[in-house]
Amino acid sequence: SYHLGIKSKSAGPAQHFYLKKVETSQSTTLSDSARAWNAIDGKSDPVYYHGSCTHTAHDQSDPWWRLLLPGIYRITAVSVTNRDELAERINNAEIRIGNSAENNGNNNPRCAVIPSIPAAQTATFQCGGMEGRFVNVYLPGAAKVLTLCEVEVYGAASLPNVAPSGTASQSTTLSDSARAWKAIDGNSDPVYYHGSCTHTAHDQSDPWWRLLLPGIYRITAVSVTNRDELAERINNAEIRIGNSAENNGNNNPRCAVIPSIPAAQTATFQCGGMEGRFVNVYLPGAAKVLTLCEVEVYGGTVRRL
Secondary structure, three states: EEEOOOOOOEOOOOOOOOOOEEEEEEEOOOOHHEEEEEEEEOOOOOHHHHOOOOOOOOOOOEEEEEEEEEEEEHHHHHHHEEOOHHHHHHEEEEEEEEEHHHHHHHOOOEEEEEEEOOOOOOOEEEEEEEEEEEHHHHOOOEOOEEEEEEEEEEEOOOEOOHHHOOEEOOOOOOOOOHHHHHOOOOOOOOHHOOOOOOOOOOOOOOOEEEEEEEEEEEEEEEEEEOOOOOOHOOOOOOEEEEEEOOHHHHOOOOEEEEEOOOOOOEEEEEEEEEEEEEEEEEEEOOOOOOOOOOOEEEEEEEEEE
């Protein structure tokens, strides 16, 4: 069982896992010394003024903290370390786990309600193998403050991301720094000008991006990371999965329509075990641009070719 945020119990406290790919965020941040990533820094020091705890702004409604994992994980337990003072602030916080980014992930299924945690103590909540890539601590109510001195998430990868084993192509390419393979380079940096996103030519009709897998796979879910600017360009793109190369794979059955993805965010779409070796993101319409900062495809092999 892995502590997905930072370390593995078996590997010792200094072993880092997925540090590049794990992302933390919170609703607001009180100061530079109280940032979201403090909750996964490997230090469970409960003294707030030592600078290893998170802290949202004062008197916020419904504050939250969120961990975005590098894939879909089966979560067995979540441990939370409370601060040494004002311990009652954590009371009635909720741990939520799932794949939806709706309401910043706070609408995902609930693992547990935290009735209370004694000052400077750690409490562990069993989640029974709930699946998701978002792990949230959500504190409903008005005039609340959320402070976390450490969050540890235990579990294992539910399904691998098979996208890096495939070959990517796209309808057109704007520049050398925007090639199709940038969507499966393992880097979900959403800043387009950092050079890790795809980009089709401007004002193209029906642009598309395609992943050709090395065999026929049963696809459970597809995650898409949107760019930081011009986020609305992704609206109404379609995820299509199948074995036909007709129309560059864009005639295959549809897994989902992407209504929108907030700027610089990742959204996961459930595909229910659809089978295919082509996974397309297809944007129907005239004068469109398709940009993808990362595409992750979760599933298992049906038959290698």
